Amino acid sequence: MAKILIVDDAEFLRVRISKMLGGGNEIIEADNGARAVERYKDAHPDLVLMDITMPEMDGLTALKEIRAFDPKARVIMLTALGQESVVLEAVKSGARDFIVKPFERERVLNAINKILG
Ligand SMILES: [Mg+2]
Secondary structure, three states, X not given: XXXXXXXXXXXXXXXXXXXXXXXXXXXXXXOOHHHHHHHHHHHOOOEEEEEOOOOOOXXXXXXXXXXXXXXXXXXEEEEOOOOHHHHHXXXXXXXXXXXXXXXXXXHHHHHHHHHHO
């Protein structure tokens, strides 16, 4: 069982991803980058799925803060088409993978399994 932090300002996306992952994992949610950083520090999840465009603090900033707190943090970015430059910076900042929306269940599970083993 893995502890997975799902970060997206769209609730329906958090719900959809949570359903994709099934009941075998502990799911934590955050709806912006600032809350994601807080939740990460509290809960030490095994993996983070992080949206980029969010109010208060965007996903790229949150990624950098989380990686500064825990250099081993495993973060997968959830991106949209047209965000290539942000994706590149995210990878340079330590993101392990990125998933382009809209995504299929299989793509999400493959990305997670590749990282969690
Ligand atoms: Mg968003």
